[in-house]
Amino acid sequence: xxxxxxxxSSELPAINTSALPDIVFMLLFFFMVATVMRENTLKVQNxxxxxxxxxxxxxxxxxMYIYAGKPSSRYQQTMGTEARIQLNDxxxxxxxxxxxxxxxxxxxxxxxxxxxxxxxxxxxxxNMGLVSDIKMELRKAEALKxxxxxxxxxxxxxxx
Amino acid sequence: MARRSxxxxxxxxxxxxxxxxxxxxxxxxxxxxxxxxxxKLPPMQDEEVEPPIIKEKNIFKVIVNRNNDLLVEDExxxxxxLREAAIAFLxxxxxxxxEACTYCQGAGDPTSSDNPIKAVIMLVxxxxxxxxxxxxxxxxxxxxxxxxRNRSAQRLYAKSFSQMEADYDNINYTGNRERxxxxxxxxxxxxxxxxxEADPKN
Numbered sequence: 246x247x248x249x250x251x252x253x254s255s256e257l258p259a260i261n262t263s264a265l266p267d268i269v270f271m272l273l274f275f276f277m278v279a280t281v282m283r284e285n286t287l288k289v290q291n292x293x294x295x296x297x298x299x300x301x302x303x304x305x306x307x308x309m310y311i312y313a314g315k316p317s318s319r320y321q322q323t324m325g326t327e328a329r330i331q332l333n334d335x336x337x338x339x340x341x342x343x344x345x346x347x348x349x350x351x352x353x354x355x356x357x358x359x360x361x362x363x364x365x366x367x368x369x370x371x372n373m374g375l376v377s378d379i380k381m382e383l384r385k386a387e388a389l390k391x392x393x394x395x396x397x398x399x400x401x402x403x404x405x
Numbered sequence: 406m407a408r409r410s411x412x413x414x415x416x417x418x419x420x421x422x423x424x425x426x427x428x429x430x431x432x433x434x435x436x437x438x439x440x441x442x443x444x445k446l447p448p449m450q451d452e453e454v455e456p457p458i459i460k461e462k463n464i465f466k467v468i469v470n471r472n473n474d475l476l477v478e479d480e481x482x483x484x485x486x487l488r489e490a491a492i493a494f495l496x497x498x499x500x501x502x503x504e505a506c507t508y509c510q511g512a513g514d515p516t517s518s519d520n521p522i523k524a525v526i527m528l529v530x531x532x533x534x535x536x537x538x539x540x541x542x543x544x545x546x547x548x549x550x551x552x553x554r555n556r557s558a559q560r561l562y563a564k565s566f567s568q569m570e571a572d573y574d575n576i577n578y579t580g581n582r583e584r585x586x587x588x589x590x591x592x593x594x595x596x597x598x599x600x601x602e603a604d605p606k607n
Binding site for chain 2: 262263265266269270272273276277279280294295296297298299300301302303308362364367368369370371372373374376377380383384385387389390391392393394395397400401403404
């Protein structure tokens with residue numbers, strides 16, 4: 246009967262974890278590919294307002310970004326506390342917007358130019374005067390498609 | 406002499422290293438999809454062009470002053486009431502004869518708008534108005550239009566307008582795209598977004 250009397254180990258066999266690195270690597274590659282590093286370094290405060298009637302802004306290559314808001318605390322010494330515009334990586338004046346739009350258009354293929362959208366990323370506390378000036382410049386440059394970039398949420402939160 | 410085989414490298418900590426990297430990328434990733442309220446700016450106009458004459462009753466005046474107070478038709482209003490007021494105005498359908506609105510369900514008040522096609526919402530803001538307030542007001546007005554469009558789409562095609570738009574953008578949509586586009590255009594023509602913005606006052 247010794248034949249059948251195999252020694253049964255009382256411990257559970259260890260789970261084979263040799264495939265774990267493969268799984269983790271798969272996840273790792275997914276996130277590495279999906280990651281979009283921020284293109285511009287923000288130099289202005291940018292707390293976006295809330296809205297709920299929003300449309301998604303996909304096709305990132307067809308979007309031009311204009312930031313506006315008070316300079317971040319790091320730049321307040323030199324730039325003051327008045328709300329400023331930021332184009333690409335630098336502070337800019339209202340008069341620079343037209344040049345910026347034309348420069349952006351240069352980099353795009355000609356047939357895509359009518360689909361270009363300007364995303365206005367403007368801080369919650371900015372005065373409408375500056376925003377109106379930006380809009381006026383955009384009209385002059387014939388960049389008529391705009392998008393007020395917001396966070397998704399109840400609009401009433403803007404008053405808090 | 407005993408034959409030595411090359412010892413196997415212990416790969417047990419490989420998972421740890423991969424996890425470390427994974428966690429780093431997880432934390433730094435911001436899968437951003439921006440969203441916001443899309444608007445179209447009016448093109449620059451020549452000075453000579455006479456503005457079209459619009460009847461006073463077809464204009465819904467929304468003013469936001471420098472203290473972020475909301476004045477709707479010269480009356481102070483809370484933001485929460487704005488959408489309802491805008492719907493009541495757009496959906497009024499007070500017109501008679503050729504200006505009558507067949508799909509409106511509003512009160513039909515003769516002192517309010519004739520027809521949604523004629524109705525214009527005028528938004529005036531001050532240069533000192535906060536951007537957040539402005540976006541909130543825009544949001545409510547766009548919301549009013551969306552609600553009315555959804556209502557009409559639900560009645561005509563048993564589908565909400567936002568669903569129709571989503572279907573149109575969806576590449577896997579199996580229905581007839583051409584017809585869907587026509588339907589979307591039709592609803593848009595029923596409730597055109599006539600939102601005029603005046604230059605801000607000081």
